[in-house]
Amino acid sequence: MSGFLSNKIHRRLLVAVPAMLLTVSVAFAQQSPQRPANTDDDAAAAVQKPAGASAAPAGGNRAGGRMTSAEATRAFLGLGVAPDAAAAERGKPIYAQNCAGCHGPDARGGIGPNLLYSSQVLDDDHGEKLVPFLKVGRPDKGMPPFAGTPDRDLTDVAEFLHLQVENYANRGTYQNNNNVLVGNAKAGAAYFAKNCVQCHSVTGDLKGVGGRIRPLDLQRAMIFPPREDHPKRAIRATVTTAAGTVEGVVTRIDDFVVVLTQDDGTVRPFARGEGVTVALKDPLAWHKDFAFRLKDKDMTDLVTYLGGLK
Numbered sequence: 001m002s003g004f005l006s007n008k009i010h011r012r013l014l015v016a017v018p019a020m021l022l023t024v025s026v027a028f029a030q031q032s033p034q035r036p037a038n039t040d041d042d043a044a045a046a047v048q049k050p051a052g053a054s055a056a057p058a059g060g061n062r063a064g065g066r067m068t069s070a071e072a073t074r075a076f077l078g079l080g081v082a083p084d085a086a087a088a089e090r091g092k093p094i095y096a097q098n099c100a101g102c103h104g105p106d107a108r109g110g111i112g113p114n115l116l117y118s119s120q121v122l123d124d125d126h127g128e129k130l131v132p133f134l135k136v137g138r139p140d141k142g143m144p145p146f147a148g149t150p151d152r153d154l155t156d157v158a159e160f161l162h163l164q165v166e167n168y169a170n171r172g173t174y175q176n177n178n179n180v181l182v183g184n185a186k187a188g189a190a191y192f193a194k195n196c197v198q199c200h201s202v203t204g205d206l207k208g209v210g211g212r213i214r215p216l217d218l219q220r221a222m223i224f225p226p227r228e229d230h231p232k233r234a235i236r237a238t239v240t241t242a243a244g245t246v247e248g249v250v251t252r253i254d255d256f257v258v259v260l261t262q263d264d265g266t267v268r269p270f271a272r273g274e275g276v277t278v279a280l281k282d283p284l285a286w287h288k289d290f291a292f293r294l295k296d297k298d299m300t301d302l303v304t305y306l307g308g309l310k
């Protein structure tokens with residue numbers, strides 16, 4: 001199987017540097033230590049974004065116990081901290097009035113791009129990056145500046161966008177409904193045959209999967225296979241320099257440095273720059289992309305089909 005960057009991300013890489021940051025941030029979020037819960041709402045504290053901090057220790061994406069599934073999902077998709085629901089609610093009408101005309105009412109795109117995949121959005125936690133961007137816009141490309149809009153309003157818009165991403169990507173976890181086996185198993189089987197057999201088999205790796213994984217967990221495992229406790233699912237990279245080629249698990253990556261841990265445990269830092277190429281390889285890249293294109297009906301049909309395989 002080709003575990004390389006998904007087509008979409010790959011295409012974006014060819015055209016846009018921001019997409020590179022997206023890939024990098026998604027990759028790095030996997031490796032980042034989890035911030036200990038420090039708000040009233042434990043689940044909301046979730047996962048820390050890469051602050052360009054030090055390399056994370058292996059398996060260091062947990063602090064004080066297992067992640068909840070929502071946290072793990074956020075980590076998988078590199079979504080950063082959970083959005084502030086009250087701010088998002090305030091941001092909704094501001095978005096509708098100022099942005100929806102170009103980016104669509106649900107941020108899925110219009111004459112402006114889909115913002116659910118935007119690195120400008122995904123790299124942001126609470127507006128600290130997005131607000132400065134919105135202030136200047138990209139007038140030459142059709143994105144107007146919002147220099148006169150108060151920071152607070154723009155922060156609320158940022159939260160609104162984060163909530164849209166969350167709701168869209170997090171479908172496997174936000175519904176706490178135990179009765180998920182209500183779809184059409186036959187349609188699920190057909191969908192599986194068309195989309196999944198390239199990498200999976202119901203007589204091989206997914207044999208009896210319905211008996212092994214509870215339906216709700218199956219839904220999550222299918223949309224975002226958990227990476228923790230699965231060393232084989234780690235993001236790897238091949239770094240090529242004049243001195244040769246090194247391959248290993250990515251423990252840190254940003255614009256300036258990439259740190260690999262080789263299979264024998266050797267840690268190899270590289271300064272990025274001319275003559276240094278980094279090829280990332282995420283075994284779960286396909287699933288990441290899938291999280292955004294899976295339709296609700298197909299998800300239900302698939303879980304019904306796979307959940308029935310005992």
Ligand code: HEC
Nearest residue numbers: 098099102111112113118119120121138141142143144157
């Ligand atoms: C007149 C149309 C228009 C309006 C209004 C508008 N945008 Fe945009 N926006 C665009 C276009 C076009 C682009 C793509 C610019 C480019 O190609 O670099 C863009 C780009 C963006 C991006 C960067 C996407 C990326 O990943 O490169 C973000 C984020 C964004 N807009 C958010 C907003 C928000 C939030 C608002 C409202 C406060 C808004 N926009 C209002 C047209 C618009």
Ligand code: HEC
Nearest residue numbers: 001002195196198199200221222225230232233283284286
């Ligand atoms: C391009 C390859 C690829 C495709 C296509 C793909 N997957 Fe996966 N999937 C993976 C990889 C890699 C893993 C991690 C497997 C491992 O570590 O053994 C995985 C893991 C899973 C898991 C978790 C299994 C477990 O034991 O935790 C499920 C469930 C799953 N995939 C379902 C699906 C379904 C359903 C489809 C089709 C809609 C699909 N996958 C398509 C590559 C793929």
